[in-house]
Amino acid sequence: MKPPILRRKPFRLHHVQNVTRSFWGRKGDEPVESLIPQISEEWHRGVEQHPDLHRDPPKSVAILGAGVTGLTAAYQLSHFSPETSITLLEASPRTGGWIRSLKIPTSKGSITFETGPRTLRPWTVNGIITLNLVSHLSLQSQILSVPKSSPAAKNRYIYFDKRLNELPSSIQGVLKALQLPVLKGAIPSVLTEIFRRKRAKDVEDESVESFLTRRLGANLTNNLASAVFHGVYAGDIANLSADALLHTLYRNERVYGSITRGILGVQEMLLEEKLLEGVYGSRTAPLLNRLKTTSIYSFKGGMETLTKRMEEAVREECDVTVKTGVKVDGLRYNHETSEVEVLGYDSPHNSFDFVISTFPAWSTASLLPPETSNALFETRGVTVMVVNLFYDKPNMTGYSGFGYLIPKSVPLEQNPHRALGVIFDSDAMPEQDERQGTKVTVMLGGHWWDNAISIPSEDDGVRMAKEVLRQHLGITEEPVETMASLQADCIPQYGVGHAGRLRQAHEDLMDKMGGKLVLAGSSYGGVGLNDCVRSARDAAFGVAAGRPMTNLERWAFEEVWIPKDMP
Numbered sequence: 001m002k003p004p005i006l007r008r009k010p011f012r013l014h015h016v017q018n019v020t021r022s023f024w025g026r027k028g029d030e031p032v033e034s035l036i037p038q039i040s041e042e043w044h045r046g047v048e049q050h051p052d053l054h055r056d057p058p059k060s061v062a063i064l065g066a067g068v069t070g071l072t073a074a075y076q077l078s079h080f081s082p083e084t085s086i087t088l089l090e091a092s093p094r095t096g097g098w099i100r101s102l103k104i105p106t107s108k109g110s111i112t113f114e115t116g117p118r119t120l121r122p123w124t125v126n127g128i129i130t131l132n133l134v135s136h137l138s139l140q141s142q143i144l145s146v147p148k149s150s151p152a153a154k155n156r157y158i159y160f161d162k163r164l165n166e167l168p169s170s171i172q173g174v175l176k177a178l179q180l181p182v183l184k185g186a187i188p189s190v191l192t193e194i195f196r197r198k199r200a201k202d203v204e205d206e207s208v209e210s211f212l213t214r215r216l217g218a219n220l221t222n223n224l225a226s227a228v229f230h231g232v233y234a235g236d237i238a239n240l241s242a243d244a245l246l247h248t249l250y251r252n253e254r255v256y257g258s259i260t261r262g263i264l265g266v267q268e269m270l271l272e273e274k275l276l277e278g279v280y281g282s283r284t285a286p287l288l289n290r291l292k293t294t295s296i297y298s299f300k301g302g303m304e305t306l307t308k309r310m311e312e313a314v315r316e317e318c319d320v321t322v323k324t325g326v327k328v329d330g331l332r333y334n335h336e337t338s339e340v341e342v343l344g345y346d347s348p349h350n351s352f353d354f355v356i357s358t359f360p361a362w363s364t365a366s367l368l369p370p371e372t373s374n375a376l377f378e379t380r381g382v383t384v385m386v387v388n389l390f391y392d393k394p395n396m397t398g399y400s401g402f403g404y405l406i407p408k409s410v411p412l413e414q415n416p417h418r419a420l421g422v423i424f425d426s427d428a429m430p431e432q433d434e435r436q437g438t439k440v441t442v443m444l445g446g447h448w449w450d451n452a453i454s455i456p457s458e459d460d461g462v463r464m465a466k467e468v469l470r471q472h473l474g475i476t477e478e479p480v481e482t483m484a485s486l487q488a489d490c491i492p493q494y495g496v497g498h499a500g501r502l503r504q505a506h507e508d509l510m511d512k513m514g515g516k517l518v519l520a521g522s523s524y525g526g527v528g529l530n531d532c533v534r535s536a537r538d539a540a541f542g543v544a545a546g547r548p549m550t551n552l553e554r555w556a557f558e559e560v561w562i563p564k565d566m567p
């Protein structure tokens with residue numbers, strides 16, 4: 001029997017514990033807004049100098065997994081708490097996790113294939129935190145940015161009705177775009193949204209599909225939104241959680257009665273986001289200023305530049321030990337010593353004051369004694385085939401832009417290989433290749449393969465990708481280089497009830513792991529690289545102060561929203 005879904009606990013100031021320790025120990029009756037100037041002031045003096053960071057630092061911390069989350073957690077923790085001994089454990093012989101940028105030599109110069117993430121967005125709170133990390137790592141000169149005015153930033157397409165539909169990138173473009181099949185019925189849907197009935201009070205969550213269909217109608221939901229969710233989550237909007245993935249819009253409906261009213265009304269943001277934006281915004285000002293006109297960015301050597309540099313930096317720290325080739329196969333909490341033992345790490349010192357796990361939720365759950373937290377098992381990943389192709393001739397796609405996404409409403413005969421989307425890499429980052437040509441990436445599978453009896457091989461993947469490009473773009477030439485990578489369970493799916501499950505997991509882990517197992521990574525607060533960096537930073541900051549935590553506090557306690565323009 002499933003446990004009852006827990007309600008959020010009342011806000012007690014300390015729910016933003018990972019953002020600022022100034023909230024600790026205060027009584028809940030103090031108006032939170034009155035604390036902001038003091039907290040900001042404390043933080044501006046320097047995050048690393050924050051007095052609360054040095055209260056009770058742990059002696060030893062193990063960080064599980066050396067993808068971007070684990071590396072960031074190790075890097076940040078070594079700065080927040082220089083006296084802590086940190087052990088970073090990774091099963092694979094290399095670090096970086098899903099981030100992998102391969103330099104392929106060819107007769108006319110090398111090209112770079114990304115098998116995982118390829119671009120970052122600078123203009124979100126989590127994006128600013130990543131840029132702060134980039135500055136710390138002195139990677140500013142390695143940045144390749146795509147200006148907001150370039151075709152790769154402006155032109156995004158949806159494959160619908162057997163052709164690429166260009167999405168509007170300006171007000172002027174909207175009128176033209178409204179005639180496209182993919183945006184059929186968009187105007188009345190948007191204009192009448194404000195008059196639609198809001199959901200019942202007791203509905204805490206529903207699928208993205210159900211929410212958007214209620215608010216905007218079935219056409220926009222199935223033809224446009226489903227494509228966007230294919231692009232980010234490789235997931236099916238019928239299963240994904242509206243509360244988790246469209247949190248602000250979902251809240252706007254509850255608080256203001258409609259999405260439109262929320263947008264037209266007072267712009268609000270979460271208190272902790274506001275604090276972090278203020279602190280990291282000012283600390284990263286020179287780089288932010290330089291990237292003022294940037295839409296997305298990567299690095300000259302590809303995205304792996306970030307994790308490689310971070311690995312170098314943590315290896316230089318004398319208090320950090322990096323162990324690759326170590327497969328962790330269990331975690332046990334010792335109630336007497338309040339330490340967590342890491343099984344599979346063959347060392348006399350395999351018990352730690354804290355463990356930060358950056359594995360996917362279901363992997364972490366499988367390491368714990370039975371029944372520790374069943375809620376963590378319920379998040380699952382989807383499998384994606386990433387196929388990189390390079391053609392000798394430039395401009396082979398016939399379009400100039402970021403690429404196109406394919407909605408779930410496209411009939412099977414128009415998308416028989418279940419492609420999710422195609423990225424025009426050479427339009428966005430031509431500087432990453434020494435030779436001219438057309439470089440594209442085809443993403444296949446995702447939720448379409450959820451119940452598949454068999455998953456195609458990588459050889460099949462290349463053939464399927466070529467057929468997608470022939471059918472959708474008319475490309476019949478043979479590519480000069482190809483590479484397919486089957487990425488099993490690579491993107492966690494935040495199903496309906498995600499927040500409730502994380503709340504339950506918080507309770508379970510506080511109870512059974514003593515608040516010494518801390519979670520970070522793509523299974524919780526966002527799957528993007530920026531989200532992973534943020535979760536690593538929060539975990540490191542919390543652990544540095546030595547207080548029991550799970551890093552799931554933001555789902556366990558009530559949220560505080562404040563006006564965006566509050567000074």
Ligand SMILES: Cc1cc2nc3c(=O)[nH]c(=O)nc-3n(C[C@H](O)[C@H](O)[C@H](O)COP(=O)(O)OP(=O)(O)OC[C@H]3O[C@@H](n4cnc5c(N)ncnc54)[C@H](O)[C@@H]3O)c2cc1C
Binds near residue numbers: 096328363490
């Ligand atoms: C194809 C693809 C494209 C993407 N594109 C983008 C993009 O363009 N922009 C963006 O922002 N995000 C993108 N993402 C999302 C982003 O790349 C991931 O969310 C992020 O890299 C996850 O990093 P992580 O460190 O949390 O996890 P991982 O990269 O999975 O790292 C976890 C590490 O733990 C190790 N590990 C697992 N189990 C064990 C064990 N038992 N013992 C020891 N070690 C273990 C693994 O080997 C791995 O190295 C993309 C993801 C994919 C898959």
